[in-house]
Amino acid sequence: MQLPVLKQMEGYQLSVMFIGLVFDILLILFVIVAILLIYSLLLISVETKQFDIGVMRTLGLDSYGFFGLVLLQASLFVIPALLLGFLLSLPLMAVLNQFLYTSSAGYEASVFPQTGATL
Numbered sequence: 001m002q003l004p005v006l007k008q009m010e011g012y013q014l015s016v017m018f019i020g021l022v023f024d025i026l027l028i029l030f031v032i033v034a035i036l037l038i039y040s041l042l043l044i045s046v047e048t049k050q051f052d053i054g055v056m057r058t059l060g061l062d063s064y065g066f067f068g069l070v071l072l073q074a075s076l077f078v079i080p081a082l083l084l085g086f087l088l089s090l091p092l093m094a095v096l097n098q099f100l101y102t103s104s105a106g107y108e109a110s111v112f113p114q115t116g117a118t119l
Contacts (some may be wrong), residue, residue: 038077045073086118 053066061069072117094111101109 006077038074041077042070042074 041100054062057066090111093113097109
């Protein structure tokens, strides 16, 4: 025996799955675009600093030092973007929670994500 609420929700099952699929595809596209953007920024940075890198290699920079330099530069691109994106998402989540979840529904959603979602 099913509850009446579950019977009503069965009609929305396919639409919820479709929206989830669209969200997953958009998430994958955004990740790919972010990776390409970071790659192009690093490539442009390496190309523009070719002379500086040549001077550093002349002064004794080995391949491990060069790899560390590129890795440090990549982390300087990524870490501030992650922190800024996370901090800017909190007010957006607060606004969305006001529109999506009302107190009349009996559910109070938290603005702060759980630890698993953050990781």
